[in-house]
Amino acid sequence: MTENEEFLKKMENLNVPEINPREHPKMxxxxxxxxxxxxxxxxxxxxxxxxxxxxxxxxxxxxxxxxWFGSMFALVTNLDKTRGLDLLAPFIFxxxxxxxxxxxxxAIIHVxxxxxxxxxxxxxxxxxxxxxxxxxxxxxxxxxxxxxxFLGFAMTESVSVKN
Amino acid sequence: xxxxxxxxxxIFYLPVSLIGWVLLLFAVAYAVYVFxxxxxxxxxxxxxxxxxxxxxxxxxxxxxxxxxxxxxxKPKA
Numbered sequence: 001m002t003e004n005e006e007f008l009k010k011m012e013n014l015n016v017p018e019i020n021p022r023e024h025p026k027m028x029x030x031x032x033x034x035x036x037x038x039x040x041x042x043x044x045x046x047x048x049x050x051x052x053x054x055x056x057x058x059x060x061x062x063x064x065x066x067x068w069f070g071s072m073f074a075l076v077t078n079l080d081k082t083r084g085l086d087l088l089a090p091f092i093f094x095x096x097x098x099x100x101x102x103x104x105x106x107a108i109i110h111v112x113x114x115x116x117x118x119x120x121x122x123x124x125x126x127x128x129x130x131x132x133x134x135x136x137x138x139x140x141x142x143x144x145x146x147x148x149x150f151l152g153f154a155m156t157e158s159v160s161v162k163n
Numbered sequence: 164x165x166x167x168x169x170x171x172x173x174i175f176y177l178p179v180s181l182i183g184w185v186l187l188l189f190a191v192a193y194a195v196y197v198f199x200x201x202x203x204x205x206x207x208x209x210x211x212x213x214x215x216x217x218x219x220x221x222x223x224x225x226x227x228x229x230x231x232x233x234x235x236x237k238p239k240a
Contacts, residue, residue, distance in 0.1 A: 037171070040171060040173065041231045044223060044227040047223070047224070048221065051216065096224075
C-alpha cells in the first residue's frame with residue numbers, strides 16, 4: 001500500500017463531528033469593564049455614603065429622642081469641619097453611588113442584539129446576560145439603597161422647609 | 164497612553180513608580196495636615212474622629228480614582 005492510499009484510507013475513516021443546527025450558538029460574552037477592577041473602585045465610591053449612614057444609625061440608636069431625619073441633620077451639622085462639604089455633598093451622596101452602579105453594571109451585563117432568521121430581517125433577538133458576580137451585585141444593591149435613603153432625605157427636607 | 168503608576172492588591176492601590184510614591188506620600192502628608200487642622204478646631208475626641216475619618220475616606224477615594232486610571236494592567240493569559 002502506497003503512502004497516498006494509506007492517507008486516503010485514514011481520511012475516509014475520520015469521524016466527522018455532528019452539528020446540531022438547533023443548538024444555540026455559543027458566543028463569547030465580553031463585558032465592557034473588568035469586574036474585579038470595577039468592584040474595587042465601587043467599594044471606594046460607596047464607602048463615604050456608607051460611613052455617613054453608619055454614623056446616622058449610631059446617632060439614631062444611641063439618642064432615644066432623635067428621629068431618623070433629625071439624626072441626619074445633626075450629623076451634617078457635625079461634619080461642618082469638612083471644608084466644602086456643602087459643595088461636595090451632592091457629589092458624594094448622589095453622583096458617586098450612581099457612578100458605582102454604572103461601572104458595576106457595565107462589568108456584569110452583556111447585551112446582544114442580532115438576527116435569528118437570515119431570511120427574515122424583522123425577526124431579531126435581544127439577549128441580556130447578567131454575570132453572577134457577588135461583589136458587583138452587592139455593590140449595586142448597596143448603592144441603590146444609599147441613593148434611595150438620600151433622595152428620601154432630600155425630598156423630606158424640601159417638603160419640611162416649604163411647610 | 165498607559166500610566167503604570169500603581170498596582171492593585173484587593174481594593175488598595177500600591178505605588179510601583181516614583182510618581183505613585185510621590186502621590187501616596189502627598190496623600191499621607193495631607194491626611195496628617197487635615198488631622199492637625201481638625202483637631203485644633205474640635206471640642207472633643209469624637210468630634211475630631213468623626214470629621215477626620217470622613218476626610219481620610221475622601222482622600223482615599225481621590226487616591227483610588229487616580230489609582231484606577233493609572234493602574235498597571237496585568238497581561239491577559
